[in-house]
Amino acid sequence: MRLALVQQPATDDLDDNLARGLAAFDRAADAGADLVAYAELAFSPFYPQRHATPERLARSEPIPGPTVEAFQARCADRGVVAVLNLFERDGDRTFDTSPVIDADGTLLGRTRMVHITDYEAFHEQGYYAPGDTGLPVYDTAAGRVGVAICYDRHYPEVMRALALDGAEVVVVPQAGAVGEWPEGLYHAEMQVAAFQNGYVTALVNRVGPEERLTFAGESFVCTPDGRVVAQAGGAEEVLLADVDLADVARSHARRLFLRHRRPDLYAAWLAR
Incomplete structure (x- = not known):
């Protein structure tokens, strides 16, 4: 299986963000990708940098809607x-949502x-x-x-529940800023999740300077043995990674x- 993680900067020009996202999809498909994944709010600015306002909330869109429908057509055309x-x-209501298109x-x-x-x-509750x-x-x-x-x-x-339902790949769309966490922590967290649950983790991060934050990029992929097998840099990039789902x-x-596992012992703890 070939994964492609698209980390691209986003601006207030939503049409341009979507066009660049679709162009990246085509580049990934041309490179043989089976699955293409995008970062958190990939096609818009990261709105929660500021408190919510009616004007910002109005920039949400339905699913299906223009973005999803554009990708549905592209997925069908490219078989990805x-x-x-x-x-x-x-x-x-509004949500932070990942549609999955076959x-x-x-x-x-x-x-x-x-x-x-x-x-x-990160004023996300608004x-x-x-x-x-x-x-x-x-x-x-x-x-x-x-996801x-x-x-x-x-x-x-969350990570265990996905394993129990048979996930082979867990995609993590993220908005991680430069300096937000100690160096190496993102990797360690995803490496441990991959190892403890026996699946591929694919973290795809935002990249580039925005209103109050600079997003770090550095998307990466871990295999079920906890190894990082592909790593992007801190600029716009389509990261490709080949993984064997037999692993x-x-x-x-x-x-x-x-x-x-001993779920008979865990149930009371998880209910707390």
């Missing part, structure tokens, strides 16, 4: 799976970010309702794919860790 992330409106253009579903943070320059779609794992032409959106990756319960079944987690 896409994992997007955008600012979704559903009635009077290689024939079918919208398989959407994952909404479950846990919503709020701190300086923008996003807590996700209510659960943690689906999608049967795609490229494999069984789960853990940005803040959700910090919750081991999922051969992993320590799938052969040992998941089989030896």
Whole structure:
């Protein structure tokens, strides 16, 4: 399986952001990608840098809507799976949402970010309702794919739930800024998740300077044995990574860790 992680800067020109995203999709498809994934809010500025206003909330869009429909057509034309992330409106609520589109253009579903943070320059609780779609794992032409959106990756319960439902690849759309966390922590977190759960983790990050933050890029892919096998830099890039999904079944987690779980002991703790 060949993964492509698209890290591109975003501006207030939403049409240009989408056009560049589609062009990157074509470059990835030309390079043989089976699945193309995008960073958090890939086709718009990172709005939560400032507190929510009615004008900013009005920039959300439905699913399906213009962005998803454009990618549905492109996925069907190129025979490639896409994992997007955008600012979704559903009635009077808005969400941080990853639609998953199969290689024939079918919208398989959407994952909404479950846990919503709020701190300086990440004022997300004014923008996003807590996700209510659960943690689906999608049967795609490229494999069984789960999504853990940005803040959700910090919750081991999320990463384990995707493994228990049979995810082979977990895509993590992220908005991580330069200097936000100690060096190496992103990698360690995704390496441990990949090793403990026996799947591929693919973290795709925003990149470039914006209103209050400079996003770090440095997207990367980890295999089920916890190794980083591909790493992007800090500029616009389409990162390609070849992974063998047969490694999922051969992993320590799938052969040992998941089989030896004791959920009868955990239920009371998880309910706290």
